[in-house]
Amino acid sequence: MDAESAALLEQAAELRRAGRVEEAIAAYSDLLKREPDLADSWYNLGWLQRQARQYELALHSYAEALKRGVRGPEEVHLNRAVILSDHLARPAEAEAELKAALAINEVYVPALLNLGNLHEDRGDRAAARATYERALAVAPNHPLALARLAGIVEPKGDSADRLIGRLEGEIAATREPAARADLGFALARLLDAQGEYDKAFAAAEAANLASREAFGRGFRPYDRAAQKALVDRLISAFSKPVARDGEPAPAVFICGMFRSGSTLVEQILGGHSAIVSGGELDLIPALPGRIAGYPEAASNPDGAELESWRRFYLDGLAPYRRGQALVTDKRPDNFLHIGLIKTLFPDAKIVHTRRHQLDNLISLHFLHLGPAMPYGLDLDDSAHWYDQHERLMAHWKTLYPDDIFDVDYDLLVREPEPVLKGLLSFLGLDWEDDLLHFHRRAGTVKTASVWQVREPLHARSSGRWKHYRDQLERALGELTGRE
Template structure:
């Protein structure tokens, strides 16, 4: 018969491999109560705790792993840094963790790339460039380091050496398609920046094709399946949510299509003395995934079930942003789950960011998004996705006329009236600082990290006109009924 510790270790490993994180964490805790001298098990416990959203517990487990001499301590330090940066919004602690990782392994590429990314989030352009330069010394021509470094460059024109370097890198024979996609998006971005729009369009088309080629099945967008999902959301929430006597203190929800101005909206609000930017919290999608039979099951969910969901959300919010007064939950695709949000918090303030459809579609196509967002790899698929978004938002707004539409294009033309309306909706007093949002020191985790660190500008509004000659089929697919 196996010893208790051996049996628990085997059980924990099986549960971890099966993706049963909570049960695996419990098994690791039982194991470590018997054998606390197992640093790798502390490390694995930390992985499971984070997967379950128990971030402080994960940090403590990493501390134990480090204290007990875990092999590869730089990975434990890096993982701590990711929790501090992504989950808890503590960039200074994340920086200390990454520096500790590099003290152990000065040439470790993952730490250098994460360091550069963290500096970008904090608006530290020179420091980010230094980190990527170090990465390129360690791994010359590394596609991620090269692409991110190019994204920081201030380009002089189409013949800038950075563009030449990207062209050469993309054309390298035998380059893996994933690397070709990474570099291709960087090349498209650089060409767009210098006004070489036809070349930029071609580079983005090739980059999206390469991204799809890395996982053709996983990147497939099933239009009919998405239509059925939207149908199910509408059917599951046919009428407004019932009032709740005490729903706690929900955040301000900011949602809309990706690249519709949600980050800008959050940065404006975070400039207010009472507001803490929560960033793209995964709490609402996490709850939706955890509900068996979602969304259909919500049609018959009772008061007790919804109260349990509400408590889970508020507990997660408190863990992610403790001691905050007013928090924002800026998860653009939460527009899919407005029915769930309102079921939990009938009085929740929901800011819906809107923008010219062609600008939104192009901006998504220009990004190297996760391949699970297969619709973003094809312009006509993006037009279809947009049409389904419009259909769903019309349903939500018919149920909840209090949803606030914040128009990006109007905001950048005349900021003050739009911001005054936004603050009044959020029950916040006027503060001039909200118009100086670009000076904020808080981290910004978004593809538009450098744009939101500038004063409001209009150059992204109407950007689609630079590519008008390529958009006939997209415009036809959108039709005339394209506003949510």
């Protein structure tokens, strides 16, 4: 390598370390035109392109790294699998990449965990279980593998009883907060299913505490004043309805509280011949970070700005589109951005999922959420988020009363056909008899509700909060008005 190439390599590395993604991509691209055999630089370029959402280019760069003998090729195959599965809707190719990683290193636990998760997404319980057990054979008592295994076993019976004891033992033995969180949420699920409600709630509470600890010093706890201020700004910025333009939106936007039935609604709709399931897309939440001065700046964009935002969304949606079919964009927290959605696509239809508040709060409390959703770590914070969600949704419904359709989870599971016929009428679609057989349908589901939507409709989760009345009263105070 000559001096000029060496200087360019150092510049590219400095830009990458500084988080200047676009500049680093340009520098690595220039370097690799001069020095195409630098496998590690191809890897770094692929990593940066993935951060920039240049997924096809990232796949190409990772392939070049493999071709040129990159160190740790199993990790490169893993990275390619994540892109194919999470961003390009190509699960079969993702599986091939994971198997390629394991052909290189059969004890590579990250590939085993991702392969098991891919089997779960596709509803193959036996394959998922075998893969997690294979991971545990390689790394006995690996916390995430053990937690994932606990998440797919039948919650009653000898296997579940043995797993409960094993989870309790591992929680007691580990000081690692991330491991305690993984194991604790799995334990809470099994105890809840067995009717051990006091123990289940205690396990969930401990798991949430461990999550806070695991997020470290940089963790920002839920800020109630900031969330209220954001909702105030959204209401003020998007104070008037956008006029329809007669152009059909490319997607149906399904939103609401997490754990309010959005995955179930999408899975049912995904059986319609005119709809393709897109899953939990991150396209709308990614846009505010690209709009300086959001939300105020998004309420009245010029033509060029609006077109660039629309293009960003449509490019990201492209891997999911099939002819003229609508794509379901099921992202619960898109309720924050209905004003932006209607700015992008004035004729967009919004499906808003609802659930009994206390059932929703308990379900959140038992769910392992990341640091981006800190409200879920505390019941009182979750109640505050819920109340702000209700306040903002009331505003959107005032602006767009004919473009938002509420689906009540409890009514849906009790009387599905009339609810679905109303929803289809709202979407301008005809009834199809196969819709209620959603649990038999092949396909990928990439949310925490992956196994619930593989079952026929049932009302077992309605009224679940009553098992935790005492704990809810301790956390929230008097429940009057929330019951």
